[in-house]
Amino acid sequence: MSDACKLRRWDLLKKQLKNFSPKEFQEAIAKWPEAILIDCRTANEYQSGHLEGALNIDYLDYDFLEKMEALDPEKTYLVYCRTGRRSVRTCMLMKNSGIPTAYNLDGGLIALQAMEQVEA
Template identity: 45%
Template structure:
């Protein structure tokens, strides 16, 4: 049991620890993002196009992580800008953030799940 807990904690903390080049994926809560939303950054919904069409945060662009084109599409993005990623639960956005980090992006935030973001009063388009 201690081994499993240790592995889980190591995996959790490795997501927010800086890599050798100084970049890190930052995971923040919906409430923390609500405060950060006032700063400059690009909001990206990594859910499917159907999920996005059913409702998304105002100002978010859609880059479907599951359709197989996400890794290709980020090649055209500015690696120096700040990106805020979300999905349904935070799982896909975490994986998308990892791909972006591996591609050399420097400022990546995983802001979690759409319903949590919506519940703190962020504007949506439905």
């Protein structure tokens, strides 16, 4: 197999997760009001703007893992970040720690905002 045919590690990780397109993510927020939105960006990024009702759990923070362990595995989680990279990692950690219903916003807020601009 040539290098051009190999899947990137990032794509392999994403294939193991439940990923929503921006439109599906918006629909899930509306359809599942009990779902918990997690913004895994830094506190500064979160303060500059976030989705309404989102809980900020910074992927880069020293107590990130402790906060993940405190989550209820029976709940549904909708996870996002700026580009989708930190949220993929967050969802993978959630999945590996026994949280079966964590959904990643594919492309992050950038993709969501781009979709909203196209629809406007």
